[in-house]
Amino acid sequence: MKNVRRPVEVEAVVEENFKIKTFLFKDKLCFKARPGQFLMVWIVGVDEIPLSISRIGDLCSVTVAKVGEATEAMHRLKVGDRFYIRGPYGNGFREGGGYVAIVAGGIGLAALLPLVERLNASNCKIDVFIGFRSKSDAFWVDKLTGFINGKLTISTDDGSLGVKGLISEVFRGYVKNFKPRYDMIYTCGPPAMIRQVFQDCKKMNYKVQASLEAYMRCGIGICGSCCLGPYRVCSDGPVFSNNQLTKMSELGIYKRGPDGLKIPI
Numbered sequence: 001m002k003n004v005r006r007p008v009e010v011e012a013v014v015e016e017n018f019k020i021k022t023f024l025f026k027d028k029l030c031f032k033a034r035p036g037q038f039l040m041v042w043i044v045g046v047d048e049i050p051l052s053i054s055r056i057g058d059l060c061s062v063t064v065a066k067v068g069e070a071t072e073a074m075h076r077l078k079v080g081d082r083f084y085i086r087g088p089y090g091n092g093f094r095e096g097g098g099y100v101a102i103v104a105g106g107i108g109l110a111a112l113l114p115l116v117e118r119l120n121a122s123n124c125k126i127d128v129f130i131g132f133r134s135k136s137d138a139f140w141v142d143k144l145t146g147f148i149n150g151k152l153t154i155s156t157d158d159g160s161l162g163v164k165g166l167i168s169e170v171f172r173g174y175v176k177n178f179k180p181r182y183d184m185i186y187t188c189g190p191p192a193m194i195r196q197v198f199q200d201c202k203k204m205n206y207k208v209q210a211s212l213e214a215y216m217r218c219g220i221g222i223c224g225s226c227c228l229g230p231y232r233v234c235s236d237g238p239v240f241s242n243n244q245l246t247k248m249s250e251l252g253i254y255k256r257g258p259d260g261l262k263i264p265i
């Protein structure tokens, strides 16, 4: 059933910022999804693309950054319009307890917000480090403030909001100086950010769960277009842990395009 495309109706659209919109819909299978799982979303006549489930409940959602043809078409959808989904796919995050850090870059937050909600409900102490290009790219800062009981650190590349600099560098500075005893680091964002965060976490002996992006076609482990190191991101991931990340030497250096060729990042 989850592999058959099914229609969902847009119940509401939330404009998060100038290039990000959240689309809310009802779906029984998404209601039971795990944080970190994704859908293959078909926009009729345009393309089918992977999108994380950004809200899990009676109303579920996907949160979409406008970057190209399919995401632009998605942004034109209005309440009452339909789009088609397959999934939920992928492993999702493993939820642990204790003291955790979330390190997110931009739209990577979409995969992490349902996790933050669950961790908060199970009384974890949560520090969040979130990076945006600039103040106009920021979203969900208020939402996060409501969910976490630890530190919230925001950075922007141009310094227009929070600390100036890359969030991976801000995170590195914090853990080097304060050596917090994190039980788990959860991360999602641009591959170069994840590479940096993982390398720093290894030095600190932190356990990591990183949600990765790759070009996807089938979403279910058949076509091979999402290969990264020895893994298929769609079916072995998209969430990977320390041992697996160590085997992905090209993470953050190359990505694969639609023709399967490696493109330097």
Ligand SMILES: Cc1cc2nc3c(=O)[nH]c(=O)nc-3n(C[C@H](O)[C@H](O)[C@H](O)COP(=O)(O)OP(=O)(O)OC[C@H]3O[C@@H](n4cnc5c(N)ncnc54)[C@H](O)[C@@H]3O)c2cc1C
Residues within 6 Å of the ligand: 038, 047, 049, 050, 051, 052, 053, 054, 062, 063, 064, 065, 066, 067, 068, 069, 070, 071, 072, 107, 110, 111, 212, 213, 214, 215, 216, 238
């Ligand atoms: C597991 C997974 C979960 C994702 N979750 C979300 C999400 O919650 N919200 C969201 O906005 N996006 C998410 N993405 C990325 C999203 O799938 C792409 O942005 C989308 O496919 C672009 O389609 P397009 O036709 O609009 O752009 P295209 O015209 O295909 O590409 C426009 C630009 O986006 C880049 N791009 C294309 N596909 C990807 C990709 N898979 N990853 C990174 N960059 C890409 C291209 O290199 C190009 O620079 C996710 C990707 C994966 C693999």
Ligand code: FES
Residues within 6 Å of the ligand: 215, 216, 217, 218, 219, 220, 221, 222, 223, 224, 225, 226, 227, 232, 233, 234, 235
């Ligand atoms: S998208 Fe086809 S194997 Fe992953």
